[in-house]
Amino acid sequence: MSYEYTANDDTRQVDAAEDLVWSTYNDWPPDGHRVSFRDGNPHNLAIDNLELLTPQQAAALDIQNERTATAAIVRAGHKVRVFRDGTYFVVPADGGRVGYKCSGIGGLIAIAQVVWELNGGGGTTTQRQFATNSIGATHAARQ
DSSP states (O other), rough: OEEEEEEEEEEEEEHHHHHHHHHHSSSOTTTOEEEETTSSOOTTTGGGGGEEOOOHHHHHHHHHHHHHHHHHHHTTTTTTEOOOTTTTEEETTOOSSSOOOEEEHHHHHHHHHHHHHTOOOOOHHHHHHHEEEEEEHHHTTOO
16 A cells, blocks of 8 residues: 655655654655564554664565564475565475465565464464564564
8 A cells, every 4th residue: 555645845655654654753764764663563653663774774674584484484384485586485285286476575474474374373462463473573573
């Protein structure tokens, strides 16, 4: 979803709610920078929960999130294939013909969430939050 935000006659397209909240209280994030959640909860849009990551910090966080999501999928018995174009393909543990294809780390994390739910989900609220928010959980763990 994309938001259109106008401030001081400057109209911009904002792709994420956290960017909109950030830009309400601060300057626009510089190109390549990313607004992230301090506590790892993407539903907590309080300004004191948001931080601005440099491109290097965002890249490091993406790598850590990819490892976390891949590990969760592999622990469930599935195989993860990564293609040169940045797409991922998850082969089901039962060797079935239906797999999951996605592009980017966000898609891989979404697959990790599906795997969690298909394997019974459950767990405590904390475990469920971790499973449904790998990005945030990884980010919170590095704090």
